[in-house]
Amino acid sequence: MNQLVQIDIQTDVKISAVDLFCGVGGLTHGLVRGGIQVAAGVDLDPNSRFPFEENNAAQFIERDVSLLQASEIRPYLSQSDFSLLAGCAPCQPFSTYSRSGRNSQYETQWPLALAFGSLVNKLKPDLVAMENVPQLADHNVFQDFVKSLKGYHTWWAVVDCSLYGIPQTRKRLVLLASRLGSVGLKLEPTHSKAVTVRDTIAGLPSIRAGEKDSSDAMHYASSLSELNLRRIEASTPGGTWRDWPEELQAACHKKATGATYPSVYGRMEWDKPGPTITTQCFGFGNGRFGHPEQSRAISLREAAMLQTFPANYKFVPSGTPIRFNKMGRLIGNAVPVRLGEVIAQALISHVNNYR
Missing domain, CATH: 3.40.50.150 (Vaccinia Virus protein VP39)
Structure with a gap:
């Protein structure tokens, strides 16, 4: 951590x-x-x-x-x-x-x-x-x-x-x-x-897509569709969607214009810095925001820590529902x-x- x-x-x-x-x-x-x-x-x-x-x-x-x-x-x-x-x-x-x-x-x-x-x-x-x-x-x-x-x-x-x-x-x-x-x-x-991704978030508890850590409401990962779950399982740290089997590739990827966007649907690498954290950092398909080894996008807490907020920084009052779009915007714009x-x-x- x-x-x-x-x-x-x-x-x-x-x-x-x-x-x-x-x-x-x-x-x-x-x-x-x-x-x-x-x-x-x-x-x-x-x-x-x-x-x-x-x-x-x-x-x-x-x-x-x-x-x-x-x-x-x-x-x-x-x-x-x-x-x-x-x-x-x-x-x-x-x-x-x-x-x-x-x-x-x-x-x-x-x-x-x-x-x-x-x-x-x-x-x-x-x-x-x-x-x-x-x-x-x-x-x-x-x-x-x-x-x-x-x-x-x-x-x-x-x-x-x-x-x-x-x-x-x-x-x-x-x-x-x-x-x-x-x-x-x-x-x-x-x-x-x-400072690397491993240095920053490796100490956090393991969670699944759509799951929230019981001890930290901000350590919450967005859910994945069955198709995107298969895609992230086929992704390697630092790789791109071009590494996937053809049946997992999106229609837009097969167009000439789609070939210029290799950084979407990517996993972070443990021993390198992460990408720029944006307002859409909670979504696997929005950039290289896949967790290095767990089959999910990074959690909101992980995004905040990559923005160098302390692990105990409070973003909402206790018991307040966590909304990904709102929290992603607040963290990404910081x-x-x-x-x-x-x-x-x-x-x-x-x-x-x-x-």
Whole structure:
């Protein structure tokens, strides 16, 4: 079972933060683990309130960030020596899953990113941190966001999450900005060896498709049809549907267009990082989300742990029915906890250079 590395940062630096688009608290939990006090999180989704407040000593503000007034969060940023405005605006405009019919004007005038930038300009926090999809860097809205950070020193890069102890082949854009200066304003890789699927989820109890662990309602695997059960039993870790007998292959796989999608209906490999965890991570047919050896897709708890949430992170009140679509969305949209921790450590190190 994967355990997040808690690094003891010897510092008396006090940083208060507000997490915009906080969701269930992945970025917030990481920032707190890294030594930053998160006073509040803002998100429009009421389903995020319980996990955010239950696992973090911070207030949840249910609000559309595009309608949020600077005055509503200014008091939360003035509780320490330094202030941080952080967040990850939802990335649906740049999703690779639904490109048809997309409004190109919406892509170039991304309202939530612009709302983030507007709040930075009004509040003028000492520090800014933004995490998002790599594709954002190719669009005008990101260049406009960076240009709007007048008076800030900025650093950004598309980072490989496996270099920071996150067991996924996930790449994310990370931007850091500071009014203090540029020294040390960057993320340094923390792991020379990748954390693997085995490191992360091998210690969880074995369950079958459609089964829930009696001691953890989130360790719950979606059910499989008889056909998909035969398909996963014919799948090998790291293999594809092309390895199946012809009678198990779907009609779409036999078309020329289907041949370009080898990563669906795949099993993870024990001794490698997992794939990027998405909102559909609970479904065997939605990607390489098959368990390495059990005949099922990964459970919701396994997905959360691959997102580096602690194994005891609470997502719903006890006794609440677990709904795969809702939980998959909350987990898949989260910032990996470990990435938030690394961001916190980088910012504290940066601030220490100017103390």
